[in-house]
Amino acid sequence: MAITARALNRSTLARQLLLGRESLDVVDAVRRVVALQAQHPASPYLALWNRLSDFDPAGLETAVDGFQVVKSTLMRITLHMVHAEDYRAFREAMEPTLRASRLGDARFTASGLTLDDADALVPDLLKYADRPRTSAEMRGWLEERVGAPMEPVTWRMLRQYAPLWHAPVGGPWSFGTVQSYVAADTLPVLTDPDAAAEGLRTLIRRYLEGFGPASVADMAQFALVQRARVRTAVQALAGELEQLEGPGGTVLYDIPGAPRPAEDTPAPPRLMAMWDSILLAYADRSRVVPPAYRKLVTRVNGDVLPTLLVDGHVAGVWRPVDGGIEATAFHPLPGPVWQGLAAEARSLRALLADRDPRVYSRYDHWWTKGLPAAETRLLTGD
Template structure:
C-alpha cells in the first residue's frame, strides 16, 4: 500500500481517540474504545471524556469508578491511568517488568533495607489487608509494622507495582490529594516471564486499536517496554496485524479494519486537558504536537499543559479565567476556526462550573514562563 502521509496518521489517531466527532457511547464503552486515559490529575479524564463523548455527564464517570467498571491504577509509562476493568489485568501483567524495574531498582526503594524478594513476599499479605478500601496512611502503617526501620521506600514501590486500584475519595473529580487503595481482585503477583510475554501481545493489539497505526518504537515508548520485547510480541501476533511502511519508511503496525480516515477529513477544534493521552502516546509526538510547539506545552518537569487543538494539531494552550477561557496560540489559527473554538470554550466553562471552574490552577505558574503568543479570551457566558 502507499505509505500514509503524516496528516493521514494524524486523522487515524483522532478518529480512534474520538476527537473527530464526539461519540454516542457510555463512559465504560468510551474508555474501552480509547484504551487508556491519563489520570495524573484527577480532572484530566473528565475533561478528556468531555472532549470525546456526546452529552458527557461527569456523574457517569463517578459511577463507573465507584462500581469499578472503570479503574484507576499505575500503568502505562508508570503513570496513573483509567482503563476499563476488563483491560486492567492484561495491561498490568504486561507492564509488570517495567513497573517493578522503575521502583525496585530505584534508590528510593533501596533505603527500605529489604530485598526485592522480600518486597515481593509482602504482596499477597498486603492484598489481603487491602481486600476492602484502605487509605494510603493505613497501608503505609501496615508496611511500617513489617519493615520497621525505613518503611517509606517499601510502600513507595509496592503502591506502584502491586495490583492495587485507587479508590474514589470524593471531591469534584472523584479523587483527592490523599490516595486510598483496594486490591485489584487477584491474590498474587505474576513473577513468571511467560506471564508477561503472554499478556504483551494483547496489550500491543489494544494499543494499536486506540492509537494505531504505530511503530514498535511507539509501543515501547508508551509502555516503557524494551523494543525487543515488543518485537517478540508483534511476531506472536503474526498476520493478525497489518504491516506497512510509514511516511519515513519505518514499519508501521495496525489492526485490520481499524479507522483510517482520509487525510482531508475535517478535524474540529478541541480544548484538551492536562496530559491528554493523545499527546503522549508516541515516540514521535509530532503526529499531534508540532515540534516547535512541543517545548511550550511540555514543561521541563514533564507537566503537559492544557492544549488547544486546531485542524488536528496543537497550536497553543488554554486556562480558565474569570471572563471565560484564555487561549494563547503560537501558530496561526484560521479566522473560520474561531467560532468553533468559541463554542467549545463556552461549553467547557459550563462543564467546569458544575465541579471546579479552575481544575488546573496549581499549574498556573507556567504561564509566566511561556513566550508571548496571540492571547484571546473566549467563551464568556
C-alpha cells in the same frame, strides 16, 4: 501500502473519538480509547468531555465507584484509567518495567528491603487491602509488619508496584489529595515471563486499536517497555497485523480493518486536557504535536499543558481564568477556528462551573514564565 503523516493524524483522531463526539456509555468509551492519562484527577473527565456527546460526569463517577473503570499505575509508570477487564493484561504486560523501576529504584533498596522482602509483603498487603484503605493505614500496616518505620518514598515505590487500584474518595473529580487503595479484583500474575509476554501481546493489540497505525518505537514509548520485548510480541502477532509504510519509510503495524479516514477529513477544534493520551502515545509525537511546539507544551519536569487542538494538531494552550478560558495560540488562527474554540469554551465552562472553575490553576506558573503567543484571547463562550 503507504500512509501519509496527515492520514496517520486522522487515524489517531478517529480512534480516539476526536473527529466528532460520539454517543457512548463512559465505560464503553474508556474501552474504545484504551487508557486515559490520570495524573490529575480532572483530566479523565475532560478527556471524555472532548470525546462524548452529552457527557455526564456523574456517569464516570458511577463507573469509578463500581470499579468498572479503574485507576492504577500502569503504562509509562504513571496513573491511567482503564476498563477493569483490561487491567489484568495491561498490568502483566508492565510487570518487568514496574518491577525494575520501582523495586530496583535506589530509593527503595536504600530502605534495606530486598526483592524477596517485597515478594513476601505484597500478597499479604493485597489481602489487607480487601477493602479500601487509606495510604496512612496501609503504610502503618507495613511498618508493623516489617517492625520499623517506612519512609514515604519507600511506601510510594511499593504501592506503585503492587497491583492496587485507587479507591474513589469523592471531591469534584472522584480522587483528591487523600489517597485510598484497594486490591485489584482479578489479580495479575507477577514475576512470570509467560504472563508478561501474553499481557504485552494483548496490550499491543489494544494499543493499535486505539492509537494505530504505529511503529515498534511508538508501542515501546506508549507503554515504556523495552523495544526488544515489543519486537518479540509483534513477531508473535505477525499473522494478526497489517504492515504499512509510514513517512520516511518507517514500518508501521495496524489491526486489519481499523479506521483510517481520508487525510482531508475535517477535524474540529478541541480544548484538550492536561496529559491527554494523544500527546504522549508515540515516539514520534509530530503526529499530533508540531516539533516546534513540543517543548512549549511538555515542560522540563514532565508537565503536559492543556492544549488547543486545531486541524488535529496542537496549536497553543489554554487555561481557565476569571471570566472565561484564556486561549494562547502559537500561530495565527482564522476566525472560524476562534469561533469553534469559543463554543468549546462555553461547554467546558459549564462542565467546570459546579466542580472546579479554575481547574489546573496550580500550573499557572508556566504562563507567568512566558509562552510565545501569536494571539491570546479570552473565550467567554457568550
